[in-house]
Amino acid sequence: MPKIPVEISARHVHLTRHDLDLLFGEGFELQKFKDLSQTGEFSSSQTVTLAGAKNSLHNVRVLGPCRTFTQVEVSKTDSFFLGNPAPLRLSGKVIRSGAIKIIGPKGELDLAEGLIVAKRHLHANHEEARDFGLLNGQNIKILIDGPRQTIFGEVEVRIDDNFNLHVHLDTDEANAAGVDSETFCSIIK
Numbered sequence: 001m002p003k004i005p006v007e008i009s010a011r012h013v014h015l016t017r018h019d020l021d022l023l024f025g026e027g028f029e030l031q032k033f034k035d036l037s038q039t040g041e042f043s044s045s046q047t048v049t050l051a052g053a054k055n056s057l058h059n060v061r062v063l064g065p066c067r068t069f070t071q072v073e074v075s076k077t078d079s080f081f082l083g084n085p086a087p088l089r090l091s092g093k094v095i096r097s098g099a100i101k102i103i104g105p106k107g108e109l110d111l112a113e114g115l116i117v118a119k120r121h122l123h124a125n126h127e128e129a130r131d132f133g134l135l136n137g138q139n140i141k142i143l144i145d146g147p148r149q150t151i152f153g154e155v156e157v158r159i160d161d162n163f164n165l166h167v168h169l170d171t172d173e174a175n176a177a178g179v180d181s182e183t184f185c186s187i188i189k
Contacts, residue, residue, distance in 0.1 A: 023104025052082025148178035
């Protein structure tokens with residue numbers, strides 16, 4: 001079975017055009033810091049502060065391009081530190097999720113919902129999914145080999161023609177498995 005690259009999805013924010021204007025000023029454009037593995041996605045040079053009930057997290061990266069919803073993705077550890085409960089969800093599933101305040105250089109935003117702990121997932125395009133025998137929405141198990149060998153279950157498959165084959169884990173999961181930029185996994189059948 002071919003190996004699949006594993007990436008660490010650190011805490012980050014996705015903003016709508018409206019919320020980007022509110023936090024950074026009207027007409028502001030995100031400046032690309034680096035491209036991400038998924039086509040068209042990038043990490044920007046811009047950061048915000050997340051203000052929770054107990055603590056704040058500073059210099060949280062904003063990802064681009066703008067989305068149709070504002071969403072904040074953190075680890076469970078981050079959620080405890082902030083003092084704001086965040087449910088485990090796939091990206092984009094923000095209805096009845098956690099609340100958080102986002103502070104930018106030009107304004108603040110009190111989100112009633114949008115704070116999540118991202119569910120681990122595998123991105124694949126249709127050809128890659130067919131090659132692996134995967135279906136959209138399917139939950140699979142992966143094996144990360146190495147000194148901290150780990151099996152992760154409930155890895156949800158996400159299929160789209162714009163996706164590139166990668167598994168995304170949050171920082172808590174990645175640290176537990178000893179993941180770094182050279183880590184690959186295999187699907188357990």
